[in-house]
Amino acid sequence: GDSVTQMEGPVTLSEEAFLTINCTYTATGYPSLFWYVQYPGEGLQLLLKATKADDKGSNKGFEATYRKETTSFHLEKGSVQVSDSAVYFCALLSQGFQKLVFGTGTRLLVSP
Amino acid sequence: DAGVTQSPTHLIKTRGQQVTLRCSPKSGHDTVSWYQQALGQGPQFIFQYYEEEERQRGNFPDRFSGHQFPNYSSELNVNALLLGDSALYLCASSYYYSSGNTIYFGEGSWLTVV
Secondary structure, eight states: OOEEEEOOSOEEEETTOOEEEOEEEEOSSOOEEEEEEEOTTOOEEEEEEEOSTTOEEEETTEEEEOBTTTTBOOEEESSOOGGGOEEEEEEEEOTTOOOEEEOOOEEEEEEO | OOOOEEEOSEEEEOTTOOEEEEEEOOTTOOEEEEEEEOTTSOOEEEEEEETTEEEEEOSOOTTEEEEEOTTSOEEEEEOSOOGGGOEEEEEEEEOTTOTTOOOEEOOOEEEEEO
8 A cells, every 4th residue: 555654753953954854655656745744732734745746845945856766755954943843744645535644754853 | 714623622531432523624625534643653544524425434443433514514433432542633624626635634633531
């Protein structure tokens, strides 16, 4: 079945450091890919998405590119802030379905 | 424009009891899905409702059931609660026929079973 694999956390960075959170997927067909963020005690917020190969999703300084050849959708940000501390989930939406399959999440901790 | 709203926010139940969680989808959305997020885990798909019918179901026992109303709102019912049912229950809404679908989540209902 479809699955998503994320790098284990926590990822600990200093403010203004470069962030990469790796995400790879296994799916049949052509899934849409998403990054969601979850702040402590809150629900999930959509951060960005990409619906086809080579698409780049971007939002609030975060970016991720849909790489079909490597089945990856790595999340990047050039300069993180303390307020970016949260758990980040990579997810896929199988073609023809509306069921999201999530990775296990990666906790990001940013210190001043 | 109201987003996805869920109630209650927090609740505590005893083993063996039954619980009902409620969800109102984002305006314009006709599809509601429910997810269970255990502590430290990613959300797991429970089931999805469209046109008042269950369309897809994840790997959850029959103790988990649901309903969708004509106004697209939905309920999740869990019978014979177990300690392992303690989790954050997330409702997600979407528009069924939107390609590259964007799915929006509510804030969730925190269920503690004691």
